[in-house]
Amino acid sequence: MNILQVIYSLSQGGAERFVVNLSNELAEKGHRVTLGTFRDDETDPKMSFNRQFLNKKVRYVNLKISPGFSLEKINRIENLVKDTRPDIIHCHLNVIPYFYRLAMTNRKTKIFHTLHNLAEKTYESKYQFYINKFFYANRLIRPVTISRECQFSFEKLYKLQGVPNINNGCPEIHPTSLFPETLKEVASYKTNAAEPLFIHVARFHPQKNQELLVDAFNKLAAGQNRFTLLIIGNGFDTPKGLELQQKACRNIHFLGLKANVSDYLLCSDAFCLTSHYEGLPISLLEALSCGCVPICTAVGGITDVIEDKVEGYLSKDLSVDSYLTAIKAFMNCPGYISKKVLKTHFKNNYSMGQCTDKYLQLYRS
Numbered sequence: 001m002n003i004l005q006v007i008y009s010l011s012q013g014g015a016e017r018f019v020v021n022l023s024n025e026l027a028e029k030g031h032r033v034t035l036g037t038f039r040d041d042e043t044d045p046k047m048s049f050n051r052q053f054l055n056k057k058v059r060y061v062n063l064k065i066s067p068g069f070s071l072e073k074i075n076r077i078e079n080l081v082k083d084t085r086p087d088i089i090h091c092h093l094n095v096i097p098y099f100y101r102l103a104m105t106n107r108k109t110k111i112f113h114t115l116h117n118l119a120e121k122t123y124e125s126k127y128q129f130y131i132n133k134f135f136y137a138n139r140l141i142r143p144v145t146i147s148r149e150c151q152f153s154f155e156k157l158y159k160l161q162g163v164p165n166i167n168n169g170c171p172e173i174h175p176t177s178l179f180p181e182t183l184k185e186v187a188s189y190k191t192n193a194a195e196p197l198f199i200h201v202a203r204f205h206p207q208k209n210q211e212l213l214v215d216a217f218n219k220l221a222a223g224q225n226r227f228t229l230l231i232i233g234n235g236f237d238t239p240k241g242l243e244l245q246q247k248a249c250r251n252i253h254f255l256g257l258k259a260n261v262s263d264y265l266l267c268s269d270a271f272c273l274t275s276h277y278e279g280l281p282i283s284l285l286e287a288l289s290c291g292c293v294p295i296c297t298a299v300g301g302i303t304d305v306i307e308d309k310v311e312g313y314l315s316k317d318l319s320v321d322s323y324l325t326a327i328k329a330f331m332n333c334p335g336y337i338s339k340k341v342l343k344t345h346f347k348n349n350y351s352m353g354q355c356t357d358k359y360l361q362l363y364r365s
Contacts, residue, residue, distance in 0.1 A: 001363065002032045004086035006077075006095050009039040010050040012203055012234055012257060014168075014282035015116040019092050020050045021170055021282075025356040027057035034058070034084050036077075038065040038095070046234065052259060074098055081109070088112065088363045094122060096141055100131065103140040110363065114144045114166075117279040118300055119154040133158050144362065147280040147301025164362055167304070168280040169355025172347075173262045173289040182263035186230070189253050195226040196331060199268040199292070201261055201283045204235030204244070206276070209297070209318070213274040214248045216323045221249040225331065230268070232258050265290040270330055274323060278302050288346040291339025295326050311345050312337065 003026055007019045019035065027033045041048035041062050054060060061080060065073050077098050081089065091099060091113045103111050115122045123129050135141040137160055144164050145151040151165040186197065198217075202208040210231070217229050234257040235241055245254050258264065261283075265271070271287035273296040280301035287294055288305070294312030296302050306312040313326040330336075 001088065001360075002084070002086045003034070003088045003090060003363070004081065004084050005033065005035045005090050005092070006099075007035075007037055007092040008095060009037050009041065009047040010035075010054075011039075011047050012049045014279075015092055016050045017053070017282050018116070018168060018170070020053050021352050022356060022359065023058045024053075024055040025171075025352050026360075027055050029356065029360070034061060034080075034086070036061045036063060036080055036084075038063055040064040040066070049257065049259075069097060074101060078102055081106075090114070090359075090363075091141075092116060094124060096132065096135070097128065099141065100135065103135055111141045112144055112362070113141050114146065115150060115154065115279070116146060118150055118277055119145075119157040121277060129157075133160070136160055136163075142362075144359075147304045149301045149304055150279050166355060166358045166362065167350060168282060168285060168301075169350050169352040170282050170285045170289065171352045173265060173286050175266055176260045176263055178260045179263045179266065182260065183267055186228075186264065186267045189230070190228045191226060195228060196269045196334060197267060198227060198229040198270045198272050198295075198327075199232065199264055199287075200229065200272045200274075201232045201265070201286075202273070202275075203233045204238065204241045207278075209274045209276050210244060212297075212318065212320060212323060213272060214244055214252060215320045216274070216327060217252055218247070218249045219320060219324055220327060221251050227251055227331070228253070229272070230255055230264060232256070232261055232264060262286070262290070265292050268292050269334060270295050270327075272327075273297065273302070274318075275299055275302075276318065280305065285346065285350045288342050288350065291342045293330055293334075293337050293342065295323075295330055297323065305350070309336070311342060 005019055005023050010016050023033050023035045035058050039047040063076055089109055089111045096113050123132055136143050145154050146168045154163050229252045231254045236254050271292045271294050275297055278300035294306055298314040308314040313329050315322040315326045
């Protein structure tokens, strides 16, 4: 099968990492895969962060399309389709407006659109909402959701039933060659070997609600609790990001962007996520693969993955005290949820192989 995957960029982010993982797995299964991106990754190297994880079997095309909508940009994308001649076009994030015309004129090529978030977060205006609904309802573009909560939000918003749902997946995490060095680095942050190590992996963004994260751990430190929190991701060098760093207690360390996130996850005891809303975070699945205990806000697809006190800990609401209660529940009994249970939960439900096979079934349907 000849498959074209399309996304804005391969910058840091869960959807971007997922597209790379899916493309890699499809290529390993013998399919011809092209991954096309829009944003110029030569003038802005941050746009290609996840390219380093792309399998050499996957053809990569960067169209160098700037933000904004124009006929010339649509023509450039359609020329890629003519050159690639795919059986399947698989769109990710909000790139589908560039494919409206193609969906009307080329009925031979199936076009799929994975919504990587709750449905109400996946379009830019009410006009686009109605256009999307037309294409979805007439199966000109076929929507796919990534968790049950995302599926429910889609059906409620668009009043369309039977939208396919395929849970996100990711490859099993393994240590890199940098693991011994990372182990020493992590040990240098801790005041003693016994204190728990927490990790947060996400870009600095209002969706991720990192202010709640820092406020909760500041309050934990004020209670004379010993811990270390590592925050990995870009964007914390912005004015608001620097403000957050300045108010964080000394137990919190901002490490910036890391290519070997897996090593830090493997060193950590618990994974923290304080989002306002989510689809189904890839970082959460990676944490499960490592046996790292999740401590999360109960939003979006997170609640599909985690049952409180079974596969992790969920806060009752988005308040500091509620999230702090979840942290303390973990700290009071750190071995209550075993690494083996989390790794088994991951393998049974969220492996990249299972996810890819479900997409192939959908492509062929």
